[in-house]
Amino acid sequence: MIKVQVPATSANLGPGYDCLGIALDEYCTVSFEVIEEGLEITGCEAAYCNEDNLIYQAFLKGLEYLNEKVSGLRMHVETNIPYARGMGSSATCIVAGLTGANALFHHKMNKYEIFDLATQMEGHPDNVAPAIFGGLTVSFMDQGKPNMIRYGVKKDLIFVTMIPDFEVSTKKAREVLPNQMSYAQAVYQMGRTAALAKAIEIGNGLIISKACNDQMQEPYRKKLIPAYDEVKTLSKDCGALTMFISGSGSTMMALTQQEEVADDLIAQLKQRYPSWDYRKLHATYDGSSDEVM
Numbered sequence: 693m694i695k696v697q698v699p700a701t702s703a704n705l706g707p708g709y710d711c712l713g714i715a716l717d718e719y720c721t722v723s724f725e726v727i728e729e730g731l732e733i734t735g736c737e738a739a740y741c742n743e744d745n746l747i748y749q750a751f752l753k754g755l756e757y758l759n760e761k762v763s764g765l766r767m768h769v770e771t772n773i774p775y776a777r778g779m780g781s782s783a784t785c786i787v788a789g790l791t792g793a794n795a796l797f798h799h800k801m802n803k804y805e806i807f808d809l810a811t812q813m814e815g816h817p818d819n820v821a822p823a824i825f826g827g828l829t830v831s832f833m834d835q836g837k838p839n840m841i842r843y844g845v846k847k848d849l850i851f852v853t854m855i856p857d858f859e860v861s862t863k864k865a866r867e868v869l870p871n872q873m874s875y876a877q878a879v880y881q882m883g884r885t886a887a888l889a890k891a892i893e894i895g896n897g898l899i900i901s902k903a904c905n906d907q908m909q910e911p912y913r914k915k916l917i918p919a920y921d922e923v924k925t926l927s928k929d930c931g932a933l934t935m936f937i938s939g940s941g942s943t944m945m946a947l948t949q950q951e952e953v954a955d956d957l958i959a960q961l962k963q964r965y966p967s968w969d970y971r972k973l974h975a976t977y978d979g980s981s982d983e984v985m
């Protein structure tokens with residue numbers, strides 16, 4: 693039996709739409725066991741316990757690439773990453789399926805081949821890159837192929853993760869975006885994205901707070917998250933460096949280097965939104981991994 697572990701991810705980090713992503717210390721683990729026939733899936737919602745399961749679809753894509761077949765498969769999923777909340781659940785599924793297939797067939801693919809296949813399935817590279825390689829990644833497409841470079845992350849950064857009790861599907865959140873932006877907006881985004889990556893690496897709070905602002909997707913997506921303005925203001929009032937929509941939402945993340953700021957923000961939000969889920973997460977350099985059990 694093979695056991696695969698993949699971290700949650702937060703994409704965009706404000707201005708880095710479809711480019712920036714970071715791996716966080718919350719994990720999805722999936723075990724894969726070849727059986728005589730059929731497909732057995734446990735550990736996820738009944739709606740996903742069938743051939744449409746995204747992990748299974750990615751597993752099949754991996755097999756096809758490797759030109760391999762299995763007689764049957766037993767899969768067990770354990771995850772703390774909520775669905776459709778902007779924490780990269782679909783990327784973890786895709787990376788887990790591909791990694792599982794690769795591990796069963798002697799690691800014939802390298803991580804860059806997995807990155808390519810995963811990007812094809814996810815449609816953009818920013819979640820799958822940190823899910824595979826860990827850390828803070830900057831990705832871009834070149835001639836249809838994904839490329840990425842990895843940055844470090846200052847250890848003391850706390851990602852205050854505020855998970856609303858409703859879903860936002862990535863597909864829907866992409867549909868609300870306009871098709872064009874001005875040169876002025878492009879300049880606004882480029883400078884901030886480049887500066888933000890370095891600021892997160894070295895823990896420069898001043899640049900994080902100035903650079904982590906976005907004109908490209910958050911102004912349009914905040915309509916899908918009614919509490920966005922309130923959470924943004926509260927994060928600032930509590931002393932957080934910044935607050936952004938994680939991936940396509942609905943999760944919002946505030947960044948701070950002070951434990952008491954994180955605790956205060958969570959305590960205040962818990963009073964207003966007791967049904968939300970709150971976590972204090974940290975970046976991880978552990979990308980996807982597999983082991984024989």
Ligand SMILES: Nc1ncnc2c1ncn2[C@@H]1O[C@H](COP(=O)(O)OP(=O)(O)O)[C@@H](O)[C@H]1O
Nearest residue numbers: 736740746775776777778779780781782861862
């Ligand atoms: N454990 C799981 N098993 C099967 N499919 C899953 C699982 N978790 C997530 N998914 C798939 O990922 C979709 C959510 O993806 P998406 O809308 O991109 O949100 P997210 O921000 O969580 O990645 C679900 O609707 C489902 O198709």
Ligand SMILES: N[C@@H](CCOP(=O)(O)O)C(=O)O
Nearest residue numbers: 703710778779780862939940
């Ligand atoms: N760049 C994508 C990221 C989607 O991330 P997810 O965690 O919501 O799947 C986007 O913003 O659409």
